[in-house]
Amino acid sequence: MNRIQVTAKFAYVASRNLAEFEDVAAHAVEIAKSEPRVLQYEWFFDDTQTVCVVRETYQDSEALLAHITTMGEALDRLSELGGGCELEMFGDPSPLLVDVTAPFQRSIFRSSFQGK
Numbered sequence: 001m002n003r004i005q006v007t008a009k010f011a012y013v014a015s016r017n018l019a020e021f022e023d024v025a026a027h028a029v030e031i032a033k034s035e036p037r038v039l040q041y042e043w044f045f046d047d048t049q050t051v052c053v054v055r056e057t058y059q060d061s062e063a064l065l066a067h068i069t070t071m072g073e074a075l076d077r078l079s080e081l082g083g084g085c086e087l088e089m090f091g092d093p094s095p096l097l098v099d100v101t102a103p104f105q106r107s108i109f110r111s112s113f114q115g116k
Helices: 015-033 061-071 074-080 095-100
Strands: 006-008 039-045 052-058 088-089 107-110
Touching: 006 061, 006 074, 015 039, 015 052, 015 074, 052 061, 061 074, 061 088, 061 095
Parallel strands: 088 107
Antiparallel strands: 006 052, 006 088, 039 052
């Protein structure tokens, strides 16, 4: 099993968008709860409630691809309301996952030092 961890950051949630952002985020949490290969899905706001970070862990690349597909319009709307979405991916994503996430501002941190 090759778990994939993700940190998704919405860097600027304007106060005028906060209520709608929270509503869409609550919908995203409900989506994630129904996905059996989502191992962690937690949302955090900073003290100013303008920056939101989502900590996610998936069983494998396919689980994250399924989540992205299921999220669809909700992810697009969160990105609009949250000033864009920056991704940090940790693990060894499949080539398809790398391709699918290419439009995002993202960094990939690949596994190292395993078995040493």
